[in-house]
Amino acid sequence: MKMKNYNVLIIGSGPAGLFAAIWLEKLGLDKIAIIDRNPYPAGGLLNDGKLNFDYRVGFDIDELQIDRAAAEKMMQEIKEMFIGFPRCRQVTFIDNNRKLLALADMASEHGAQFIAPEQWHWGTDNGKALVDYLRGYLKKTDFLLNTEAVAIEKSNDNNFRLVCRCNKKQINYNAQVILAAPGRSGAYWFRDIANELNINNNFGPIDVGIRLELNRQFYDFITDSVYDPKFIFTTKRHGDKVRTFCTNPGGRVRVENYGDFQLINGDALFGKKTKNTNFALINTVALTKPLSDTTEFGQSIAKQFFLLGGGKPIVQRIGDFREGRRSSFTTFNSTTRHFEVCKATCNATPGDITLAMPARIVDNLWESLKSLDKIIPGILHPSTLLYAPEIKFFDTHFSTDRYLETNIKGVFVAGDGTGKSRGIVGAAISGIIAAQGIVRRG
Template sequence: MNPMYDVVILGCGEAGIFAAYELARLHPDLKITALDQGRDIYHRSCPIVAGKVKECIHCPVCDTMCGFGGAGAFSDGKFNFTTQFGGWLTDFMDAREVMELIDYVDSINVAHGATTECFSTSTPEARALERRALAYDLHLLQARCKHLGTENNLRILQNIYEGLKDKLEFRFNTPVTHIAREGEDFRLTLGKGEELSCRWLIAAPGRSGAEWFAEECKGLGIHLINNQVDIGVRVELPAQVFEHITDVVYESKLVYRTKGYGDQVRTFCMNPYGHVVAENVEGINTVNGHSYA
């Protein structure tokens, strides 16, 4: 007989963590387990970051991408408070409701150790920066931005994990290989052949599990749509070159529309006084930027 749960959360990245947080808060009577192919927040360690190797050795499970906290665990913890970029939630919800949820998530982070300091595009200095950008046909998107710092981001996630670990079951080093319907329930096959069942399944596999999850959706008859992908180039420059921007808004989203084809390009992911790290996304090497508080 397969173990039966009320809810299984597939993936312990930010989406899975906050799903677990809300369920544990609102429905403490539910039997919940959260699964992730990576390790817990205390045992994640990239061999490059640890100085054991000089370049990516393509670990079977990338510690930078997988485990409690997902790809965000070792990021610099930038949170943008806006509906102008960052996704299409406003296609499904009212913009005011989206902002209320963003502020609510921030309040949870603050309760677990996040800073309350915030940068804003509405200050006089930011308005002056916006006018200067317009002279070059660059448009500054409006947002508040909070920088937690790579080291603080990890500590906040550890605090959240400590608050959750006794309220639900976490299973790490536990890949899921197959999702099947079983009447009104779901049956999951795990990496070592074990199976478990649940009434509700929250699937949040993140980037590392995106290709696998797409194939599982097809098998379940779930209609898929194509999502756009932003292609970026990371450029390292002396921090002083962008200090007039980063000291004012920390991260700017400056949009430019090309004259020839009308394509939109923008700046993103500034990491002043930070460093570039490699990420392994299903065998594709990408780069990210970290910056300590």
């Protein structure tokens, strides 16, 4: 059977893969293909769609080996593309915003760092239209959809053979270069492949925490100015880092399924708003000896919640949490306890998050929440909901050169699944850097 040959095969059609392909075409390359196991090429671009344009948010300039000026130049180019989509609207304006300066001062009085990035948003309900718009930039790239990359083999001519499965049939493709951008959902598959090919990788930190959902009246004060405010705490008790993440004013709390466990997340629609706001509060956890495997640690926490929640995440009212008791179905919407002020948007099991979350993480989250309540009074109203577990598995990290090429020449990596980003803009930046490296090698 004749195998199709490409210059570059990109695994994953999320922002890392799509922006890599757009830049490869811009830089004059052809014979490019993007492979995705899903029928629609989008990755995480279908989720919510908040764009953070700030060099401190969603990627690490040291990890990407770029300076602030280079990051800002790439962010400007990415922004120009996204805002060509008419339903992507600016939601945070940072120029001359006196309220933001006052908030930064207040945050620092309470030991927190406050970051207000320039932000844009399109909403989950506009996700497909946004992806169609971005695909319009691609003229020479093949999309191999419903196609799962299964294995990568080195062929004799120093090229790569990508073994794929499509409609239960095996199909192989040849390429000079592989760019792996499999996102978090494909991270463990690619880690196994990388280990077979002796590609250097190690365990990165994970973020473990909760998602708060509260009546939006308590948070509108800040989200009216900053759609997704970033507060970063270093806790007094343990010296650990805790941060707010992924705020969704008028949004919904959502469950992600992983088979033997579930995780909490959140999003917002463009056209229909709820009466609530939700945001994550997460604690960064890195491990050394005797266990450096943050994947296993995070999954064991998630499974504990799954067990205690009867196959669902757990939700607890702040009123119950403060009094050291579990939430229960019978009192979940009690008006005498003022719980009716916040109506849950997600179906989780009322219970006790402290039964499944490690004590050190509970300490860190509670200390940070108390500080946040001083900056934005009211967030700890008894009706506020704490959902868990919210875990971000950014735990597979690849060592690369400054163009994101691994120690195996011809294999490049980008995006969240390889430790190069933690959000859409960061993933797009890493895809662009990899594209520049691929073109540079000739």
